[in-house]
Amino acid sequence: MAGFRAQGSGPIDIRAIPHPAVTLALAFNPGTLVVEDATGRRPGALVAGLAFSDLQVRGRDMEAVQIRLSPLLAYTTLGTSAAELEGAVVALDELWGRDAERVQEQLSEAPSWQDRFALLDTLLVRRYEAGRPERAMPPEVAHAWNRIVRACGRIRVEELAAEVGWSRQRLWARFRSHIGLTPHRAAKLVRFHHAAHRLAAGRTPAGAAAESGYYDQSHLHRNVRAFTGITPTTLADEPFLAVDDLAWPGQAPPVTRTGRSPEERKRPPTDPEVPSAR
Missing domain, CATH: 2.60.120 (Jelly Rolls)
Structure with a gap:
């Protein structure tokens, strides 16, 4: 918030x-x-x-x-x-x-x-x-989403399906019907989220790609293009990312958030928060 x-x-x-x-x-x-x-x-x-x-x-x-x-x-x-x-x-x-x-x-x-x-x-x-x-979320879908979040998007659909005891096809269908994305696209979105904040924090595209689990810089470039239509270098300067103090600690526009003190907001960037079931 x-x-x-x-x-x-x-x-x-x-x-x-x-x-x-x-x-x-x-x-x-x-x-x-x-x-x-x-x-x-x-x-x-x-x-x-x-x-x-x-x-x-x-x-x-x-x-x-x-x-x-x-x-x-x-x-x-x-x-x-x-x-x-x-x-x-x-x-x-x-x-x-x-x-x-x-x-x-x-x-x-x-x-x-x-x-x-x-x-x-x-x-x-x-x-x-x-x-x-x-209309509550099925526990298997909730587990899959939270695992994707904890793994920063670096997890295979087959592994998720095995953990919840479903076939790959069933997980794919049920996850999409409740989340609106396939498990694969959800994982890509979470991985993109982490890479975007690393770029905003000053990492090079090559460094952000390596830290976020991409095969190489071109893989990151394709992912950023798919979600934003711009390049990683352009993304790093997008002011909308500044709403997250983890991207630019102490340099955000006038923004107040709950749960983090001014001292916490001065700490070096870590993994950006992704909403899970809390």
């Missing part, structure tokens, strides 16, 4: 970088926030699925909160699964109705960032506890 303030600094126009999570964005207070993809523009409050593409974030004089949710928890908290989103962007009021507007109003009235985070923590826990149990 991160909070953004962009006031008096000119317009924002940045590329959103795919992340192995379902992303919830809530803008509040005067100003504008618009996210635009190939299907159109969506203002204010929205949800983006896994492995989105060609997403631009534009805004001016606004405050916003971004929440990254594990796909294992997306349905019970948001009302739609990662598979139903399929990498698309939808307006939050399509999922929550008037509740989306009420949450934005409450965020605007909250006196501090910590109050806003606490408000959203309470909201998400309440929605999770009220979720429909029949």
